[in-house]
Amino acid sequence: MKKDRRTHPAQPSRRRLLLALASLPAWPCAAADFAPVLPGRRLAFPADHGAHPDFRTEWWYATGWLALPDGSPLGFQVTFFRVRTGIGEASPSAFAPRQLVLAHAALADPRVGRLRHDERAARVGFGRAGFATDRTGVWCGDWRFEQDGTGYRAEVRAGDFAYRLALLPDGPPLLNGVGGFSTKAPDPRHASYYYSRPRLTVRGSVTLDGRSQPVSGSAWLDHEWSSELMPSGAAGWDWVGLNLDDGSALMAFRMRAGDGAALWASATWRGADGTARSLAAGEVRFEPLREWRSPRTGIRYPVAWRLWVAGRTLRLEPLLDDQELDSRRSTGAIYWEGAVRVRADDPAGRELGRGYLEMTGYGERIQVG
Numbered sequence: 001m002k003k004d005r006r007t008h009p010a011q012p013s014r015r016r017l018l019l020a021l022a023s024l025p026a027w028p029c030a031a032a033d034f035a036p037v038l039p040g041r042r043l044a045f046p047a048d049h050g051a052h053p054d055f056r057t058e059w060w061y062a063t064g065w066l067a068l069p070d071g072s073p074l075g076f077q078v079t080f081f082r083v084r085t086g087i088g089e090a091s092p093s094a095f096a097p098r099q100l101v102l103a104h105a106a107l108a109d110p111r112v113g114r115l116r117h118d119e120r121a122a123r124v125g126f127g128r129a130g131f132a133t134d135r136t137g138v139w140c141g142d143w144r145f146e147q148d149g150t151g152y153r154a155e156v157r158a159g160d161f162a163y164r165l166a167l168l169p170d171g172p173p174l175l176n177g178v179g180g181f182s183t184k185a186p187d188p189r190h191a192s193y194y195y196s197r198p199r200l201t202v203r204g205s206v207t208l209d210g211r212s213q214p215v216s217g218s219a220w221l222d223h224e225w226s227s228e229l230m231p232s233g234a235a236g237w238d239w240v241g242l243n244l245d246d247g248s249a250l251m252a253f254r255m256r257a258g259d260g261a262a263l264w265a266s267a268t269w270r271g272a273d274g275t276a277r278s279l280a281a282g283e284v285r286f287e288p289l290r291e292w293r294s295p296r297t298g299i300r301y302p303v304a305w306r307l308w309v310a311g312r313t314l315r316l317e318p319l320l321d322d323q324e325l326d327s328r329r330s331t332g333a334i335y336w337e338g339a340v341r342v343r344a345d346d347p348a349g350r351e352l353g354r355g356y357l358e359m360t361g362y363g364e365r366i367q368v369g
Contacts, residue, residue, distance in 0.1 A: 032056075032086030034227035037191045043180040045173060048195075049147060049223070051082055051131040051138065053099060056227040058082040060138060060145055062154060062167065063241060063356035064202055064219025065319075065339055074206065074215070075108030075319055075339025076163065077356070078154050080138040080145050082131055094125055101129035103140045104327055105156040107163070107206070108339045114322040115338075116208075118158035136223070152200070152221065162212075165204035167219050169197045174276055176251060176268045182224075184255055185231035185264050192226035196241065198249035198270060218243050220356060222251075231255060234263055236335075236361015238286055240307065240316065242342050244353035247272030252279075252309055254286050256361065262286065267309050283310045292321040299324070299363040301336040306345060313345040316357060335360040 035054035052058055059081045066074040081102040088096030101124060106117035120140040122129035131138040137146040145154050151168040173195040176182045182194035200219040205212050220241035239253040252267035265284035270276045288302030301324070305316040323338030335358065342353040 032084065032089055034084065034086075037181070037193060037226050037228060039178065039181045039188060039191075041181065041193070043173070043175060043193060043195060046135055046147075048193075049136045050133040052193075052225045053082070053084060053131070053133065055225045056084050058225035059223070060136060061222040061224075062145065062152070062200075062219055063337075063339075064167075064200065064217055065354045066165075066202060066206065066215040066217040068206070068213055068215060073110065073319060073339075075106075075323070075356070076165070076206075076219075077104065077106045077108075077325075077337055078143075078145060078156055079104045080140065080143075082138065097123040099124040099131075101131065101138060101140045103143050104325065104337075105143065105158055106323075106325055106337065107161050107208075108319055108323050109208070110320050113320060115325055116158070116161045117325050118156075118161075119327050154204075160209070162207040163204060163215075165202055165215075165219075167200040167202050167221065169221075170199045170201065171274055174198055174249070174251070174268060174270050177266065177278060182266065183264070184228075185234075187231070190228050190231045192224050192228070194222070194224040196223075196249075196251050196268070197221040198241065198251070199243050199247075218354070220249075231263065233257055234361075236359070238305075239358040240340070240355055242314075242340075242353055242355030244342060245351070246353075250309060250355075252284050252286075252307065254284065258361075260288075269310060277310075279310055284308070289315070292318075294322070294324045297324065297326070297334055297363060299334065301359055301362055303336070303338070303357075305357070314352065315343045315345045315349065316340045316355075317343060318357070333360065334363050336362070 034056045061079045063077045083100040103120040106115045122140050124130050129140040135147045143156050154165045176194040180193050182192050184190040198220050202217045202219045206215045234255045235258040237255050242250045249270045254265040255263045265281045267279040267284045285308040287306040290304035291300050292303045293300045303318045303321050307314045319339040325337045326334050337358050340357045343349045
């Protein structure tokens with residue numbers, strides 16, 4: 001894929017946010033000493049379900065498919081980001097913006113032909129936003145994502161939609177990479193701690209156009225944290241989290257250069273029997289099949305894919321093409337985040353499962369950290 005060379009005001013928006021924070025009353029501010037991501041650290045639960053505020057960035061990211069009572073499908077996404085700013089770390093003031101919480105939420109609704117989406121951003125403190133360190137519990141205003149007994153609860157109230165969902169895991173966390181140490185480049189310094197909760201059973205309600213309806217479905221949760229910047233030469237990434245009908249699950253991603261070339265790839269396959277296998281870069285390949293051009297931004301996204309993973313070939317097709325999410329008011333990025341069907345790569349194209357596809361950096365280089 002050729003990278004779209006148009007420019008978009010994503011980064012100026014992000015800079016305005018940081019400049020606004022920096023314009024608060026001055027205080028002594030030493031350079032932030034972010035915690036490093038190191039191999040050999042064993043993820044420990046339940047502690048690692050919580051936030052890790054010593055690291056630069058962190059996110060909890062739930063995506064899935066829902067069915068309305070008449071069987072109509074919806075895709076949903078909710079993501080909470082925790083960001084350590086490095087600003088005001090030596091200040092005793094409660095106003096110092098040491099940590100931010102940013103949040104995105106969306107519904108992919110084929111009946112309207114696009115994403116319904118909204119976003120939130122606030123500094124931690126004064127009841128506006130916060131996070132827990134002993135369990136999953138993160139909120140921004142009246143949006144929240146938190147552990148509730150053995151499962152999770154997501155609550156979002158946006159401008160033209162709302163949902164309240166309960167998500168129940170079917171097993172222990174799936175550790176990506178080597179025991180949760182997930183590399184993003186040949187240089188292991190570019191890494192994160194990363195685990196997934198695939199095959200979440202979902203029950204709850206969705207409110208559309210002022211009407212609340214019960215929904216059910218399945219979902220995927222990622223929790224990832226790091227202090228590292230994106231590898232040099234990488235413009236963005238392509239990621240999938242797929243729940244397959246045979247009981248297996250797949251996470252796969254690739255880091256991508258500006259000209260579309262793959263710089264690095266990785267995947268984790270969990271079989272129907274619960275056994276997991278981490279796959280090396282050479283066992284994962286993404287091939288774009290069809291493009292869609294956004295009428296709002298002009299960005300071209302490859303919305304249909306062929307995916308080779310460990311000798312198995314899958315085809316990905318979107319629930320709808322227009323699943324572009326413009327988050328310039330919070331994280332400063334425009335990206336494609338959408339529900340996809342997994343099909344057999346043959347003329348019959350039998351449906352094998354469902355999941356989510358994320359594509360970043362097609363308009364301009366994504367900024368992480």
